[in-house]
Amino acid sequence: MKYALGIDFGGTTIKTAIVTSDGQIISRGSVPTGMPATPERLLQTTVGACRRQLEEAGLTPADLCGAGIGMPGTVNQETDCVEYANNLGMTSFPFIRRLRDELGIPVSGGNDADLAALGEYMAGAGKGASSLLLVTLGTGVGGGIIVNGRIWSGCNDAAAEFGHMVIEAGGRPCTCGRRGCFEAYASASALTAQADKKAAEHPDSLIGKVYAASGHVSGKDILQALKEKDAAAKEVFDEYVYYLAMGITNLINIFQPDKLLIGGGISNFGDLLLEPVREHVKTYRYSRYSEKNTEIGIASLKNDAGLIGAAALTKVFE
Numbered sequence: 001m002k003y004a005l006g007i008d009f010g011g012t013t014i015k016t017a018i019v020t021s022d023g024q025i026i027s028r029g030s031v032p033t034g035m036p037a038t039p040e041r042l043l044q045t046t047v048g049a050c051r052r053q054l055e056e057a058g059l060t061p062a063d064l065c066g067a068g069i070g071m072p073g074t075v076n077q078e079t080d081c082v083e084y085a086n087n088l089g090m091t092s093f094p095f096i097r098r099l100r101d102e103l104g105i106p107v108s109g110g111n112d113a114d115l116a117a118l119g120e121y122m123a124g125a126g127k128g129a130s131s132l133l134l135v136t137l138g139t140g141v142g143g144g145i146i147v148n149g150r151i152w153s154g155c156n157d158a159a160a161e162f163g164h165m166v167i168e169a170g171g172r173p174c175t176c177g178r179r180g181c182f183e184a185y186a187s188a189s190a191l192t193a194q195a196d197k198k199a200a201e202h203p204d205s206l207i208g209k210v211y212a213a214s215g216h217v218s219g220k221d222i223l224q225a226l227k228e229k230d231a232a233a234k235e236v237f238d239e240y241v242y243y244l245a246m247g248i249t250n251l252i253n254i255f256q257p258d259k260l261l262i263g264g265g266i267s268n269f270g271d272l273l274l275e276p277v278r279e280h281v282k283t284y285r286y287s288r289y290s291e292k293n294t295e296i297g298i299a300s301l302k303n304d305a306g307l308i309g310a311a312a313l314t315k316v317f318e
């Protein structure tokens, strides 16, 4: 059996896992990232987490075909530097190269959203596809593009920023400085913000009562209200699905991938989300008369996608 070390470097925690050649996680751990910290400190924290992970699994570096790490930023594949990781305060730091020197094993790095897509492609709901898009709906909207088994990251390792495609010119403001971005309509934060607004306008609705009691309507509250046929929740959700499907249709029109998977917190809505999205896309996609069309589904690896995708960089699956 071959093993790889997968690392998912997040702003709050650094997760590690030993991944087998059939895509199973046999041991896992996590440590606090400990922000704010210097890049050097973050490197040492990661090295410590990796060594502990090996120890816990009863393995030595010699048992591994290598390690892969997903970073919340841009990793330059030629220099093995983290070029830019906004939330970590890291610019042009040779994180991957240094990690390789410290651990004494091959280490490859990539963007965390790209690696989540690679994970789904290798061992999740994207298995068997030749091209795949993963659209992650969380605090923001991110994603990854896999073409013929490889990550497409553009000329500058910064591709697949699906969230910053404008779907409503002059629309809601976005953190990137533009208006009307997909992210401002299709992120989980956009859904709950709209639900709060609607709830305040309809105090007698189910979400209105939740709002009055707690000051906020969560994704879970919306899901529950939909199940109980709350009209206000349905109005918010229908609008959300309309914009989500518009963005997804745009992506399908451009890429026509074998599969498009929806991941992130919103994917917990399951069929309530999937069915109307499929209907909208079926109506509006350019390829509606084609015999073959993109399959739209829900990502299956949840929070493990990034760890498994990181491990996949080591070729443990080949």
Ligand SMILES: [Zn+2]
Pocket: 163, 164, 165, 174, 175, 176, 177, 178, 181, 183
């Ligand atoms: Zn934007």
